[in-house]
Each structure stands twice: as structure tokens, then as C-alpha cells.
Amino acid sequence: MLAALAAVPILIAIAVRVTRAGSGGGAGPAFLxxxxxxxxxxxxxxxxxCVPLFLPLTVGVVAGDTIAGEASxxxxxxxxxxxxxxxxxxxxxxxxxxxxxxAATLVVCIAGAAIGFILFPSGSVALxxxxxVSIVDALGRSLLIALYVTVSxxxxxxxxxxLSTLTDVPVGAMAATIIFSVASEVLDQLPQLDWLHPxxxxxxxxxxxxxxxxxISWNAFxxxxxxxxxxxxxxxALAYGRFAAKDILS
Amino acid sequence: MSQAxxxxxxxxxxxxxxxxxxxxxIDLSVPHGSVFGFLGPNGxxxxxxxxxxxxxxxxxxxxxxxxxxxxxxxxxxxxPRVGALVEGPGFYPYLSGADNLRRxxxxxxxxPSRTRSARVADALERVGLSATAAKKVKxxxxxxKQRLGIANALLTPRELLILDEPTxxxxxxxxxxxxxxxxxxALQGTTIFVSSxxxxxxxxxxxxxxxxxxxxxxxxxTLDELRQVGRPRVRVSTxxxxxxxxxxxxxxxxxxxPTGDGDDxxxxxxxxxxxPDAIVVALVRARVRVRGFAVExxxxxxxxxxxxxxxxxxxx
Numbered sequence: 001m002l003a004a005l006a007a008v009p010i011l012i013a014i015a016v017r018v019t020r021a022g023s024g025g026g027a028g029p030a031f032l033x034x035x036x037x038x039x040x041x042x043x044x045x046x047x048x049x050c051v052p053l054f055l056p057l058t059v060g061v062v063a064g065d066t067i068a069g070e071a072s073x074x075x076x077x078x079x080x081x082x083x084x085x086x087x088x089x090x091x092x093x094x095x096x097x098x099x100x101x102x103a104a105t106l107v108v109c110i111a112g113a114a115i116g117f118i119l120f121p122s123g124s125v126a127l128x129x130x131x132x133v134s135i136v137d138a139l140g141r142s143l144l145i146a147l148y149v150t151v152s153x154x155x156x157x158x159x160x161x162x163l164s165t166l167t168d169v170p171v172g173a174m175a176a177t178i179i180f181s182v183a184s185e186v187l188d189q190l191p192q193l194d195w196l197h198p199x200x201x202x203x204x205x206x207x208x209x210x211x212x213x214x215x216i217s218w219n220a221f222x223x224x225x226x227x228x229x230x231x232x233x234x235x236x237a238l239a240y241g242r243f244a245a246k247d248i249l250s
Numbered sequence: 251m252s253q254a255x256x257x258x259x260x261x262x263x264x265x266x267x268x269x270x271x272x273x274x275x276i277d278l279s280v281p282h283g284s285v286f287g288f289l290g291p292n293g294x295x296x297x298x299x300x301x302x303x304x305x306x307x308x309x310x311x312x313x314x315x316x317x318x319x320x321x322x323x324x325x326x327x328x329x330p331r332v333g334a335l336v337e338g339p340g341f342y343p344y345l346s347g348a349d350n351l352r353r354x355x356x357x358x359x360x361x362p363s364r365t366r367s368a369r370v371a372d373a374l375e376r377v378g379l380s381a382t383a384a385k386k387v388k389x390x391x392x393x394x395k396q397r398l399g400i401a402n403a404l405l406t407p408r409e410l411l412i413l414d415e416p417t418x419x420x421x422x423x424x425x426x427x428x429x430x431x432x433x434x435x436a437l438q439g440t441t442i443f444v445s446s447x448x449x450x451x452x453x454x455x456x457x458x459x460x461x462x463x464x465x466x467x468x469x470x471x472t473l474d475e476l477r478q479v480g481r482p483r484v485r486v487s488t489x490x491x492x493x494x495x496x497x498x499x500x501x502x503x504x505x506x507x508p509t510g511d512g513d514d515x516x517x518x519x520x521x522x523x524x525x526p527d528a529i530v531v532a533l534v535r536a537r538v539r540v541r542g543f544a545v546e547x548x549x550x551x552x553x554x555x556x557x558x559x560x561x562x563x564x565x566x
Contacts, residue, residue, distance in 0.1 A: 074340020075354075078402065081304045081336070083329035084357035247307035 001058045002107045008054060009046035009112030013039075017119045030209070038125050039116025040135070043142050044212070046112040047105070047149055051205050055104055056181035059153050062100045063160020064174030066093035067243065071168040071250035086244050094161050094236065101153040105146045113142065129213040141216070145208045148221055155201035155231030156181055162239040168250045198223075201231050257282045257410050257441040258303060262312035265298050272298040275312060276467040278460060280443055285436045287452035287473075288445035290462030291558050296445045297337050299462070300414050303443075304334055317409060330360040333408040335416055339399030343388035347379055347398050350387055355405050373401040378427065392419035400428065404435075411435065413444045417451055429455050449554045459550075463558040477550055484526060486515040486533070487542030494538045501529060519545065 016035050030048045034041040067090075070076035079089060116122075125138035133141075160177035167173050184202040187193055197203050204227065207220035258280035265273040273295040280286045290296050301307040302314050305322030314321045319328045341350045351370045355361050361369075374383045377397040387395065396419050403411055413432075417425045432442055432455050446452050452459065453473070460470035469476055484503075488494050494515055495505045501524050503517040519526070526545045533540050548556075 078340050079357045081334050082357040
């Protein structure tokens, strides 16, 4: 999955490089037209492409597999009689899913930066606010964006963990987690549900553009972090409630 | 027997799945230091009972005490002292045997990580898997996985081993090795609770046994106690069935007539006051042509079958 994620920025960069002549300004994903000016924008385009679908998909697979995967291998009962402790097992599994989210995001960033610098110019980076910053500053901002995207995925990971405690069939939990993510994004598109949007875990997913302005606006980061923390608390509590007293019959 | 001497004790332990009672109010008493055979046909509630003993499932009612502590409330203090194989082995197919054991051992907070490699190697050695320790588990045969499961139960010194059908899928050689292993562990003072649907396997190694049938505990005690419950019988081989029946009935014995042609006559030797020798004398005096005469004590096998019923039907 990580290799597939790394392929996204590489494909984007090659596509832009090959079709350089005909790229119409403004069409396609955000920041696409800026790649030719600076290779680092491959990272931002790739994240913009991966965040709505590809990253939630991989997080759904990993988070949905946490408990249900152990159950389907028959290893859940052996972990519990080891004894791993049920709360401890949930915590370790959640941390694992969170680390995966970080790793997945970093893979996209690193692959994007690498291919971007190979195929396109580097040097000072023009921000969305018009200022230019040094490449070192821009790389720091990229890391902040990676952190932002990782935090964005934590709520979904908690949902996946909870769904994973409901079943012994990992594929079911994975599919359900991905459906949650798609449903949240669909609802986020409907203007009629304006009042609901601030509560959807996917609402701030694409808000990382704030880090490409000067000065950096931390509003989206704070709201996103608070929202994700809320999701983590609710779904971790649900997962605990479900798993702590569950009869393990797998 | 006082509580301190019991490694496992249940009182009215019951597990209900919806309207179906898998385990119906059983009172198990497993003494410390015993090798306890937990017998019963498939679907009689053995594994469900074991899951409750290990805190994997909570009883619907009743209580289970393991090593003096109540389960599942005291899981964390009891389970490190218990090694178990439950309903077959469960391992990651893409990890090697040794890596699987290391992973499960690291899940145990109380197992020292310093000695992990040595303990894993030792456990693999005891079940004869040293040579294949580095192979991925997906390449293991069923019997090898079963051995790995037993190795997992032996990772740290245990006071109690709960082995659910440990010889499943093992070849005769492997079955013998498991028996030897169980004996040697029992000699070191480990209490061993071993379930099986094969009586023959258990009879050779157990000191105690209990029999489950359709969720009920139908018998429990030392092997000798269980054998004694079956009363000795005499078997008479003769052509003069009616005559012999009359003689035996005079002794107050219940006679089971032969079921087929050339079959023997079987009678329960009621009170021990009847001397088998006297029966033979009486038969001969009555001019019964006796072809054969034998006194039989029912084997544990007969007792097992009479308790659990014969045939392939899974009773519910």
C-alpha cells in the first residue's frame, strides 16, 4: 500500500513533465499549474489527490484490520490469554493505525519531493499569498502539512478501530470504515447540510493550504485537531465499551 | 476438598447463547497437581467452558475460579500463570514460527524480554520444532501448527496448562510425544487440564477426568472412581440361552439376552456377594452347556459411551 501511495506523486510528476506544453492554467487538481515553477508542489498536488480517497482507503484497510484481522487469524484469543489486556491491546492497535497514517502521509511527501526535485526546478518557493520563502522554510512547511494530514486521519482511524471490534471479518470492517469516509465527504459536499459540515471528520481534510500562506494561519489546524480529538474520544469509548466485555469466540 | 487445593473450581457455571445453553450449570473441581481429562463428544460444551476459564467469554451465570482467583475479573493476575491451547492453534501465516512466539510473548506484560529468545528456542525444542523455527507458519502442516500452539503454552513456567484437544492433527509419533511431554510437566508439579473427545488418548495420562454431554457435566472424579461406577458383569457363552437365563435370574441378576445369533449372554453381577465361581457351578449343575464364562469390568470407554451416548449425532 505504501508503494502504491508513493506511485501517486511520481505519476503526477511524470504526467506534468511529459505534457508540459499543453497544461492549461487552472484546470486539474489544486496547485497543478505551479509544479513547473517548483518541484515541491508535486507534494501538495499529490496530497490534494490522495487525501479525499487514497489515504482514507489505506487507513480504512489498516484500521479495519486491527482487531478483526487478529480474530480472523485466531490470534486474538492467544493475545488476550497471553495476557495482553484488552485496553492495552486496543491502545497498541490504535497507535499502530496512527503510525501507519503518519507513515503513509510521509511516503507521499517524500516520494513527491524526490521526484519533484528531479524533474522540476527547486529554489525559492512562491507561496499562495505571493511571498517567496527559502526551500528550507518550504520543506518545514511540507512537514507541517504532513502532520496536518496525519492528524486529519486520526478520527477515521478511531472509527475503523471501533468497527473492527464489531466483527471477525476484517474485510467487513475495512469496507465499513471506507464507507464512513466516503459518506462524510459526500455530506460535506451538500450545501443544504451546512450546519453539519463543522462536525464531519472530513471537513478540514483539504485545509492544509493554510500552511502555504505567510504568515501561517493555525485556525484550520486547531479546529481540525479539536474535531479529530472529539472523534477519537467518542469512538475509542465505543470501541472500549464493545471490546472490554465481548465474548471472544473466534 | 478445600479451595486451596483446587486449581480450577466452577460453581453453577452456565453459558447461554441466545436460547441455546452451551454449558449448563457445571461444578468442576480440578485438584492441584492433577492431570485432568475433560471428556465429551464434539459440541458438548468443552471449548465454551475453557473459554470461560480463560476469561475469553463471561459466564451467563455461576462462577469460575482459576488458581484461586475469580475469572474473568482477575484475568491480569491469573493468566500469566496459565498456558493454554484453545480450539486449535492461531498464528500469523506470514511470520516464522519463532517470530510468532516472540510476538505472543511480548504481548505478555509479565514475560521478561531479556530472556525471550532463549525461552522461545527452549519451547520450540520441547515440541521438536527447532529445525523449522525459521520457516513461515503458512508452510507448516496442521500437526506442526499444533506443536507450535503447545510451544506457545510453554513459553514461561506455568502453574496450570489448559490444553484443548492437544493431539488434534498429530501423527501417532506426535501424539506419543505430547503424552510424554504432559507426563514430564505433571512430574514437575504443573496442573494439566486436557480436553479431548478421544478417551483412549486421555486414559493413559490422566489421574482425574470429567465427562461432558450436551452441556452437562455427567461424571467427574479420579479415573478409578469413574471405573468403579460401572458394575462388573458376567458374560456367558452358551447355546442354552433360556436355561442359562433362568439360572442367572435365580441369583437375582438382570440378564441382557443375546442380540444376535451366536452372541453371548450378558448379566450384571449385582451385589458383590455373588461369587462368580458359584455361578459357574450352578450353570453346570443345571446342565447348561457353557462354552465360555467371563467376569468383565466395564472399561472407561464403555462408561464414556454410556454417559455420552453413541453415534454421530451432535446433541443439543
